[in-house]
Amino acid sequence: MTNAINEIHGQIREIIMAAMGRAVADEVIPAVPAPAFSIETPADPSHGDFASNAAMISAKAFRLPPRKIAELLTERMDFTGTYVERVEVAGPGFINFFVGRRYFSNVLTGIRSDGADYGKSDYGKGKRVMVEFVSANPTGPMHMGNARGGALGDCLAAVLETAGYDVEREFYVNDAGNQIQKFALSLDIRYQQLFKGEDAAPLPEDSYHGADITELAKEFADIHGDSYMDKSEEERRAALVDYALPKNIAKMKSDIAKYRIVYDTWFLESSLHESGEVQEIIDILTEKGLTYEKEGAIWYKATQFGGEKDEVLVRANGNPTYFAADIAYHRNKFQKRGFDTCIDVWGADHHGHVARMKGAMDAVGLNGSQLHIVLMQLVRLMDNGVPVKMSKRTGKAIQLADLLDEVPVDAARFFFNLREANTQMDFDLGLAVREDSQNPVYYVQYAHARICSIFRRDEAKKFNLDEVSPEALDLLTHPSEIELIRYLSSLPNEIIAAAKEYEPARMTRYVMELASKYHKFYHDCRVLGNDDDNLTAARLLLCDCVRRVIANILNMLKVTAPDHMDSQE
Numbered sequence: 001m002t003n004a005i006n007e008i009h010g011q012i013r014e015i016i017m018a019a020m021g022r023a024v025a026d027e028v029i030p031a032v033p034a035p036a037f038s039i040e041t042p043a044d045p046s047h048g049d050f051a052s053n054a055a056m057i058s059a060k061a062f063r064l065p066p067r068k069i070a071e072l073l074t075e076r077m078d079f080t081g082t083y084v085e086r087v088e089v090a091g092p093g094f095i096n097f098f099v100g101r102r103y104f105s106n107v108l109t110g111i112r113s114d115g116a117d118y119g120k121s122d123y124g125k126g127k128r129v130m131v132e133f134v135s136a137n138p139t140g141p142m143h144m145g146n147a148r149g150g151a152l153g154d155c156l157a158a159v160l161e162t163a164g165y166d167v168e169r170e171f172y173v174n175d176a177g178n179q180i181q182k183f184a185l186s187l188d189i190r191y192q193q194l195f196k197g198e199d200a201a202p203l204p205e206d207s208y209h210g211a212d213i214t215e216l217a218k219e220f221a222d223i224h225g226d227s228y229m230d231k232s233e234e235e236r237r238a239a240l241v242d243y244a245l246p247k248n249i250a251k252m253k254s255d256i257a258k259y260r261i262v263y264d265t266w267f268l269e270s271s272l273h274e275s276g277e278v279q280e281i282i283d284i285l286t287e288k289g290l291t292y293e294k295e296g297a298i299w300y301k302a303t304q305f306g307g308e309k310d311e312v313l314v315r316a317n318g319n320p321t322y323f324a325a326d327i328a329y330h331r332n333k334f335q336k337r338g339f340d341t342c343i344d345v346w347g348a349d350h351h352g353h354v355a356r357m358k359g360a361m362d363a364v365g366l367n368g369s370q371l372h373i374v375l376m377q378l379v380r381l382m383d384n385g386v387p388v389k390m391s392k393r394t395g396k397a398i399q400l401a402d403l404l405d406e407v408p409v410d411a412a413r414f415f416f417n418l419r420e421a422n423t424q425m426d427f428d429l430g431l432a433v434r435e436d437s438q439n440p441v442y443y444v445q446y447a448h449a450r451i452c453s454i455f456r457r458d459e460a461k462k463f464n465l466d467e468v469s470p471e472a473l474d475l476l477t478h479p480s481e482i483e484l485i486r487y488l489s490s491l492p493n494e495i496i497a498a499a500k501e502y503e504p505a506r507m508t509r510y511v512m513e514l515a516s517k518y519h520k521f522y523h524d525c526r527v528l529g530n531d532d533d534n535l536t537a538a539r540l541l542l543c544d545c546v547r548r549v550i551a552n553i554l555n556m557l558k559v560t561a562p563d564h565m566d567s568q569e
Contacts, residue, residue, distance in 0.1 A: 004083065004106035004107045005492055005493075008103060011082040012084065012097055013039065015084060016052060016054045018078065019073040019076040019078075020054075020073065023076055029062045029069065029072060030062060032062070033061070034054070035057045035060075037058070038052065038057075041486075041490050045482075045486065048087075049098055049099045050096075050097040051090075051096045052095045053093075054070075055073060055094075059093075065093070066092050069093060070095050074089055083103035102470065104473070104476065104482060105473035105474055106470070107489045108473055108485060108488075108541055108542060108545050112545060116552060118491065118492075119491045119492055119553075119556075120162050120163075121163055121492050123496045123499065124160065126165070126166050127341065128166045128338060128339045129160055129165045129167045129341045129342075129343065130167075130341070131160070131168070131170070131343045132170045132343070133154070133157075133345035134146050134149050134256070135172040135174070138173055138248045138252065139208060139248065140210055141212060142252060142255055142400040142401075143399055144381060144399075145376070147379070148379050148416045149347070150256065150259055150261055150400070151259075151412065151417055152421050152504060153345040154169065154413075154558065155413070155507065155556065155558075158556045158558070159499050159507060162556055163495055163499035168264040168265065169261070169262070169263045169265075171256070171263045172267050172329060173249060174269050175249075180241060182206070183241060184240060185237070186213045187237070188237045188240060189203045190203070190217035191220060191236070192229070195226050216243070220239075220240055220244070224239075249266075253266070258401075258404055258409065259404065259413070260413065260558040267329070277331070277332060277336075278328045281364065285313070285364065286298075288363070297312050297316045298314040299311065299313065300324075302359060305360065307359055308355070308356070323356075323360075327361075330357065330366075334361070334371075335366065341370050342371050343373075343374060344374070345374045345376060346374070348375045348376060350373075357373075374502050375422055376421040376422070377421070377422060377425070378424055379426075380426045380427070381403075381427050381429065382428040382430075406429055406432075410441055410559045410560055411433065411441050413557055414440060414444075415432055415440070417504050417507065417508045418440060420503055420505050421505075440508070443515055444512055444550065445554070445559075445562050447518050447519060447546070447550060448551060448563070449563060451518075451546060452563035454527055454528065459529070460540060463536065465540060465541045468541045471534075472535070472537055472538045473538050475534060475538050476538050476539070478524060480521040480524040480525055481525060481539075485542065487514060487517050494506060494510050495507070504557075507553055507557060510553065514549060527539045
């Protein structure tokens with residue numbers, strides 16, 4: 001974090017605390033501990049560069065009206081040696097702080113000094129965080145929901161890293177349980193149909209009916225012919241799964257890599273069964289008196305830990321449920337691998353699973369409050385305002401691979417982070433490929449490219465930005481310049497807020513607003529060709545800071561920051 005931005009919050013806090021000390025000495029407020037107060041950046045600059053709720057939060061402790069407290073404090077404030085020039089009391093008792101020119105100058109020098117690290121902080125104190133996202137069923141292709149979950153999860157992980165957490169990304173592969181049995185049955189029926197006909201071996205209604213199942217069965221038959229028709233059902237299905245599942249997982253990894261997501265771990269559900277961790281969960285809950293038998297199955301008393309109903313852990317046929325494996329998986333994250341916080345990105349249809357999974361963590365002796373779930377709403381695919389359900393390329397339901405064939409990866413990752421996860425969104429294919437200001441990602445990338453084009457001009461090349469003096473930067477007094485610098489200074493706190501709220505969409509909103517403010521500045525203030533070289537140098541440095549910040553955010557989102565685009569001015 002740049003020195004000026006880091007210093008100003010500390011300075012304001014010290015100014016307030018010192019004023020409280022003087023007020024206590026003057027016996028106008030009682031000598032009691034002051035409650036924790038916040039320092040914010042007002043949305044409206046006329047309300048100050050910074051504002052504090054110190055007086056309002058202290059009303060109960062000091063037994064005085066908030067505005068009276070604010071007046072008593074501001075009368076006793078000393079700004080010597082700080083960026084603060086003046087304060088005012090507003091509304092019911094807010095204290096607004098106005099900083100001097102040198103603060104804005106130092107913001108810019110700090111951004112240049114930090115470079116690619118600008119925006120980073122130690123807010124997370126290196127705590128270990130696991131972000132598990134996508135985790136699509138490996139029995140079929142990844143769909144539009146997975147596309148949104150991939151962008152959200154990856155960008156959330158990047159935000160947390162930038163805010164000072166030690167983050168790992170994980171994909172949980174459901175390669176065990178009912179869905180694999182259903183996968184095996186579906187492949188087996190399609191394989192048999194190749195030699196007996198569809199009527200001889202009908203596919204059950206609750207099986208997988210996708211064309212991908214038929215294609216995999218044909219590929220298997222091309223290699224083995226009808227040799228597995230004489231094998232036992234168990235042997236035939238095992239062979240089909242052993243062939244098809246690795247191919248599906250390899251396709252997932254290929255699509256994910258094209259989407260610019262790199263996982264630290266691809267965790268197999270089957271490993272939890274093989275290691276005995278699923279059985280450990282059943283044993284732990286049984287020892288705690290939290291299970292019972294009913295109709296041959298083993299049930300977990302989920303209602304004692306926030307669940308709406310009790311849940312089956314082991315079916316009557318002796319097979320553990322997905323829920324039992326899921327408890328073991330989350331215990332593995334916390335207890336076996338030592339993560340401080342685990343974040344899962346789930347579809348909104350998993351809403352009912354949230355309370356029971358958090359409760360299960362408490363039930364096995366862990367802390368359910370350390371498990372956080374980001375619920376993600378559905379995506380509706382549009383093309384210039386018209387709903388789209390089928391891929392132009394395949395004529396089938398849209399999959400992640402189809403989407404990335406239709407639109408640039410930059411657009412996909414940016415668009416899926418335009419809205420909070422808990423809001424339903426429309427993804428407009430037509431808008432995503434437009435090359436004009438209506439396309440949000442193009443608009444932001446164009447701002448970066450426009451700045452790069454300025455620095456390619458001969459007139460700009462003669463300026464050495466490392467030699468721009470603080471006095472030259474003090475010349476940046478136009479309202480558009482001040483507004484732009486003030487906004488640049490808010491990035492570190494915006495990243496921290498996005499990390500606290502698990503909301504990477506704050507980053508796309510921020511960079512879009514930054515591009516807008518830059519375009520306004522560019523229109524209002526001549527960058528090159530000024531009579532005063534110091535002013536030109538200062539404006540070039542401001543442009544460079546904007547370019548660096550845009551690049552930093554786009555890099556966080558894994559979106560490219562081009563130095564040239566068509567139709568540039």
